[in-house]
Amino acid sequence: MRAVCVLGTGLIGGSLLRAAARAGRTAWGTAASDTTAAAAVADGFDVTTDTDTALRRAADADALVVIAVPLTALEGTLARIDAVAPQCRLTDAISVKVAVADAVAELAPQARYVGGHPMAGTAESGWAAGGPDLFDGAAWVVTADDGLDLDVWRDVAELAWECGSRVVPAAADEHDMAVARISHLPHLLAAVLASVGAGEQGDDLALSLAAGSFADGTRVAGTRPELVLAMCEGNRSALLAAVDDALGRLGAMRGALASTGGLSATVQGGYQGRQRWAATRDPLALGVALDGDPDVVLAELRELGRRGDVLEPWKA
Amino acid sequence: MRAVCVLGTGLIGGSLLRAAARAGRTAWGTAASDTTAAAAVADGFDVTTDTDTALRRAADADALVVIAVPLTALEGTLARIDAVAPQCRLTDAISVKVAVADAVAELAPQARYVGGHPMAGTAESGWAAGGPDLFDGAAWVVTADDGLDLDVWRDVAELAWECGSRVVPAAADEHDMAVARISHLPHLLAAVLASVGAGEQGDDLALSLAAGSFADGTRVAGTRPELVLAMCEGNRSALLAAVDDALGRLGAMRGALASTGGLSATVQGGYQGRQRWAATRDPLALGVALDGDPDVVLAELRELGRRGDVLEPWKA
Structure with a gap:
């Protein structure tokens, strides 16, 4: 050996x-x-x-x-x-x-x-x-x-x-893009969600009503910030591409919600993505x-x- | 009674x-x-x-x-x-x-x-x-x-x-805004994250590497789509405001990442939001x-x- x-x-x-x-x-x-x-x-x-x-x-x-x-x-x-x-x-x-x-x-x-x-x-x-x-x-x-x-x-x-x-x-570049999408972006979206949920200081109504979806969606926002920063900032260019992908999808959803009120493309796409993830578990x-x-x-x-x-x- | x-x-x-x-x-x-x-x-x-x-x-x-x-x-x-x-x-x-x-x-x-x-x-x-x-x-x-x-x-x-x-x-309007932020937005961000993580059909590298942060961040994307749609689409105007808040924060983060490479404001803000949530549990x-x-x-x-x-x- x-x-x-x-x-x-x-x-x-x-x-x-x-x-x-x-x-x-x-x-x-x-x-x-x-x-x-x-x-x-x-x-x-x-x-x-x-x-x-x-x-x-x-x-x-x-x-x-x-x-x-x-x-x-x-x-x-x-x-x-x-x-x-x-x-x-x-x-x-x-x-x-x-x-x-x-x-x-x-x-x-x-x-x-x-x-x-x-x-x-x-x-x-x-x-x-x-x-x-x-x-x-x-x-x-x-x-x-x-x-x-x-x-x-x-x-x-x-x-x-x-x-x-x-x-x-x-491949090295495919690895960096993959971890940006499934590890670094989740930390940033969790941080954004935690901030939106918390809202203004002094108004805790939303936080007090938060249940499973918010608890799970923000769990990694509780990670020590220096660990998250070291991880995410070291993968800057791949992370930018992943953030742009998320921004594009969120912007398209915003447009659909404002115009037709329909969220089906977003929700169905997410459901299929989660099903595909489940299929990779074994x-x-x-x-x-x-x-x-x-x-x-x-x-x-x-x-x-x-x-x-x-x-x-x-x-x- | x-x-x-x-x-x-x-x-x-x-x-x-x-x-x-x-x-x-x-x-x-x-x-x-x-x-x-x-x-x-x-x-x-x-x-x-x-x-x-x-x-x-x-x-x-x-x-x-x-x-x-x-x-x-x-x-x-x-x-x-x-x-x-x-x-x-x-x-x-x-x-x-x-x-x-x-x-x-x-x-x-x-x-x-x-x-x-x-x-x-x-x-x-x-x-x-x-x-x-x-x-x-x-x-x-x-x-x-x-x-x-x-x-x-x-x-x-x-x-x-x-x-x-x-x-x-x-108040009725404060309720609707609160649930948009802590229940409806989490479902939509989970859907977006699941879609970004899944990426192109036929490339499962990212999904196969996904661990806790992705699993938690996308859990509610596995909810039956018709339930999510009924919930979110019924709260359209409050949800639009919550989505805009998230888009604004994500856009500001994108700008910081592209210019200075720094994510501290996002990550520290999310950490504080999660701490405030934890304080509301009791x-x-x-x-x-x-x-x-x-x-x-x-x-x-x-x-x-x-x-x-x-x-x-x-x-x-």
Whole structure:
């Protein structure tokens, strides 16, 4: 089993390190602070604040390096990779994929990079909030753009499966657009709904009458604002397209309501969308052989993800 | 205890008839079809398809008449009231309040009408779907516009309490605006979100990645479209104002995202709105004496509702 070096041991990286160790891998990591490193060491894990040493060890062991630092710390991390382990097997756990791929291409161009996004999380953050079960049952997107190294692709998929996740292949830009539509936009619409419902300070009539539809529709508006901002602002261009789509549909609905009074197109469309969502809850697991022409294989993987299917773990 | 005559014994009216009977009241009702009437009679309730006879009995007994027919059947029902029991004590259980008050003023102008809206329901409809517990813990709005008869107001509040509900006084127009913001707009935003998330037919990547924020934000988009349409289209002018409020906030957010990339105003505003909602979950129950100057009492009741408080049941 390939060794794993996890850069950043907050909620996501810390959980990943634990899950990899639980699976029997040799795994080590880095932390940004002495406090985090000490906490992880006290829990029995091999975590240091010395990134260069961790990366040198990764280069020697031909380990899979996983970037799990915040997006804001990405550039500095890539500079160290390019200096110490320039040709390493590299993936990441950051929630946007085009920006990371662009940064890798610019700052660590020799790295054998395949993007990853384990779609798990809690409202908490930091090493102490993590656990090896965090990724159980979650979707783990593995980017499948032309030109990627299928050998590293296999490494990332195997890590995801060991963590209990479903592997969903996707082009980096399609991933960013998808999460804008199903994760970032929901947070913004929830915020808008909460503001409209709250209305003017001092008039709580509407809020006092609110029941299930408002409670559900605004639930994620209760998320800590800094988490939502970091998530949404990092995916700005894809999010703009999703917001424009929502604005267009809401504007058309407004026009219909004002003119004919009819809301059927909006309501029927939403009903069908929700039915389609329900139908994706139990995805097919399909096998794909990774040993053909790389660009043909990657195209097949992307097509599988677009159909809403997941990759079936291959037999060892 | 005042007798109750319930016009319309679908989900809401049928549940109300059961709850009134459970409380020990003399209660009877009407049904639009022989099938419904027979089902109710088989369950031991006094239900007929003969509206005039039911209303004549209400006039004789000085009963409280409750209109629980669909909005589309309101005009015909009011015509019978004006013909048979023109001065009856009258309330309703329809989900909009200005349109009903206007129709009563026009078609049954002598009726002693106080509007009501028990905010309960399920995805089901019809007599068989009802039960006496439907209103337990629900808000029951009782309209409190100037000029209403406080004696009938007391009747409606007492019925609501017997059904297990909280009594929330509100002006009819403020009620309609409130439900547009916290019930109708949530359904429309859920529909828009479901459509944006679903995107193009044949591309299920986004839907397959959807997790909690999308599932919660689109839950009510799974409601039967005809129920949503009846609810939303009946509250057209208040809903237009709520949609415009949402469009304005979403447009401002779009501008901020495109120019500075900042979403803080949107996200912080939504967070504060959700906090304000949470603070209304445990309303104060305050007493109001109904025996002063009627318009002063009604103003006090409206103010209580605006603060998010509920009326404390008076001692018998």
